[in-house]
Amino acid sequence: MKIIGTKDYEHMSQAAAEIIIEKIKEKPDMVLGLATGASPLQTYRCLAQRYQEGSLSLKQVSAFNLDEYAGLPKTHEQSFYHYIKENLISQTDLQEENVHVLHGMAEDAELECKAYEERIAQLGGIDIQLLGIGLDGHIGFNEPDHIFSMTAHVSNLEEETRQANAKYFSRLEEVPKKAMTMGIGTIMQAEALLLLVSGREKAVVLAQALYGPINPQLPASIVQIHHNCTVVVDEPALQELKKAKDTCFRRYQYETF
Ligand code: F6R
Numbered sequence: 001m002k003i004i005g006t007k008d009y010e011h012m013s014q015a016a017a018e019i020i021i022e023k024i025k026e027k028p029d030m031v032l033g034l035a036t037g038a039s040p041l042q043t044y045r046c047l048a049q050r051y052q053e054g055s056l057s058l059k060q061v062s063a064f065n066l067d068e069y070a071g072l073p074k075t076h077e078q079s080f081y082h083y084i085k086e087n088l089i090s091q092t093d094l095q096e097e098n099v100h101v102l103h104g105m106a107e108d109a110e111l112e113c114k115a116y117e118e119r120i121a122q123l124g125g126i127d128i129q130l131l132g133i134g135l136d137g138h139i140g141f142n143e144p145d146h147i148f149s150m151t152a153h154v155s156n157l158e159e160e161t162r163q164a165n166a167k168y169f170s171r172l173e174e175v176p177k178k179a180m181t182m183g184i185g186t187i188m189q190a191e192a193l194l195l196l197v198s199g200r201e202k203a204v205v206l207a208q209a210l211y212g213p214i215n216p217q218l219p220a221s222i223v224q225i226h227h228n229c230t231v232v233v234d235e236p237a238l239q240e241l242k243k244a245k246d247t248c249f250r251r252y253q254y255e256t257f
Contacts, residue, residue, distance in 0.1 A: 001210070001223070001224065001226075001229050001230075001231065001252040001253070002229070002230045002231070002252065002253045002255065003210075003230075003231045003233060003241065003252050003253065003254050003255070004230060004231070004232045004233070004255050004256070004257050005233055005234075005235070005238050005254065005255070005256045005257070006232060006233065006234050006235070006256070006257045007234065007235055008198075008234050008235060009042060009198045009199075009234050010042060011234065011257055012042075012196060012197075012198050012232050012233065012234045012257075013040075013041075013042030013043040013045070013046050013196075014046055014257070015232045015257040016040070016043040016046075016130075016194055016196050016232045017043050017046035017047050017050070019128070019194055019230060019232075020032065020043070020047065020128060020130075020194070021047070021050060021056055023127060023128055023192075024056065024057075024058065024061060027127065028057070028059075028060045028061070029060040029061065029062070030061055030062075030127040030128065031061075031062045031063070031064065031120075031123050031124065031125065031126050031127050032061055032062070032063045032064075032126070032127065032128055032129075032130070033063070033064050033065075033066055033126040033128065033129030033130055033182070033187075033190055034063050034064065034065050034066060034084055034088070034099075034130055035066045035130040035131055035132050035140075035196075036065070036066070036067075036080040036083045036084065037132050037165075038132070038198075039132030039133075039196040039197065039198060040130050040132060040196055041087065043130070043196065044087045044088050044091070045087070045091075047088070047091075047092060048087075048088070048091035048092050051091070051092040051093060052091075056092075057093055058088075058092045058093055058094040059093045059094075059095060060098075061094055061098065062098045062099075062100070062123055063084070063088075063094065063098060063099045063100065064099075064100045064101075064116075064119075064120055064126060064182075065080050065081065065084060065099070065100065065101045065102060066080075066129070066130070066131070066140045066181065066182050066187075067080060067102065067140045067141045067179055067180060067181035067182065068080045068081065068101060068102040068103070068104045068179060068180050068181075069104050069176040069178075069179050069180075070104050070109060070154060070176055070178040070179055070180055071104055071105070071176050071178065072104045072105070072176060073104065073105050074101070074103070074104070074105075076104075078168050078169055079104060080101070081101045081104075084099060084101075100116070100119055100120075102116055102152065102180040102181075104176075104180065106180075109154045109180055110153075110154070112180065113151065113152035113153055113154070113180060114151075114152070116152045116182075117151050117152050117186065120186065125189060125190065125191065126189070126190040126191065127190070127191045127192065128190065128191070128192045128193075128194050129187055129190035129192070129193050129194065130194050130196065131187070131193060131194065131195045131196070131220075131223075132195070132196055132197070133195065133197055133202060133205060133206060133209060133220045134160075134161055134164065134205075134220075135160055135161075135164055135201065135202070135205060136158055136160050136161060136205070136218075137205050137208065137209055137217075137218035137219055137220045137221070138158070138161060138219050138220070139184070139187060139195075139219050139220045139222075139223070140181040140182050140183075140184075140187060141155045141157065141161075141179040141180075141181035142155065142181055142183065142184050142187075142219040143155055143156065143157065143158045143161065143219070144158070144216065144217045144218065144219065145216045145217070145219070146216060146217075147216050148183075148184040148185070148216045148219065148222060149183040149184050149185065150183050150184065150185035150186075151182075151183040151185055151186055152180065152181065152182050152183055152186055153180070153181065153183055154178055154179070154180055155178065155179050155180075155181050156177065156178055157175070157176065157177055157178065157179055162175040162177070184216075184219060184222055187222075188222060188225075188226055191228065192228040192229070192230065193223055193226050193228065193229040193230070194230050194232065195220070195223060195229065195230070195231045195232070196231075196232050197231060197232070197233045197234070197237040198233075198234045198236070198237055199234070199236055199237055200236040200237065200239065202237045203236065203237050203238070203239045203240040203241070204240050205218070205220070206220075206231075206233065206237055206240065206241060207240035207241050207243070207244040208221070209221045209223065209224075210223075210224060210231070210241065210244070210250075210252070211241070211244035211245070211247075211248040211250060224250070232257070
């Protein structure tokens with residue numbers, strides 16, 4: 001595990017974008033796993049800027065969205081598809097047909113999830129999976145549970161998660177109660193994980209995830225055993241890691257950007 005400390009959200013995003021750009025240079029047809037929400041937003045803007053400057057092309061890149069709200073059509077402003085369309089597809093040459101999503105309105109959600117796993121496998125797996133962490137330790141929409149889920153599935157959203165995401169909707173009641181998400185197993189099979197963490201409110205859960213026990217009650221803790229996980233953290237989110245680091249036997253590689 002490599003932990004890259006950065007000054008602030010802007011620098012965290014630049015550092016993350018650089019990692020993705022390096023991979024695209026090495027493998028122009030790479031497969032990128034896309035997270036949504038606040039954590040990766042500026043990273044996508046950095047990629048868009050590079051594209052607009054003419055120094056980056058995502059034309060051959062394939063992408064898989066990490067998750068989607070169940071019951072929201074693709075056209076809904078708060079669907080994760082819409083987010084990716086707005087922030088990446090329309091801002092770069094990433095081809096819409098190369099962006100794979102879980103369809104929130106699928107009649108048979110289980111079948112949709114199964115087909116999603118197959119599509120990932122057909123493209124040879126994910127090269128870099130972007131992740132954010134929820135306040136309850138979720139990654140994707142894998143909420144705290146008594147087991148780690150293996151494959152893509154339908155999940156019930158925790159109240160804390162719905163409340164955190166309510167800012168994007170006009171009322172809490174509008175936030176869907178269910179979502180479809182890649183499983184922990186799907187995420188762990190990615191060649192590399194890139195976890196972005198920003199803000200003081202994420203500091204405690206991040207330290208628990210990286211230095212606490214590996215436990216499905218804190219799904220993000222699984223990244224401890226991924227063979228190639230990079231965590232890009234800004235200074236406020238780094239605070240508790242600094243303390244935990246001296247009280248735990250685990251040793252990670254720390255770098256600054
Ligand atoms: C989003 C996702 C979630 C978020 C997490 C953090 O696709 O899968 O796990 O990464 O809820 O959200 P932000 O970044 O908005 O704090």
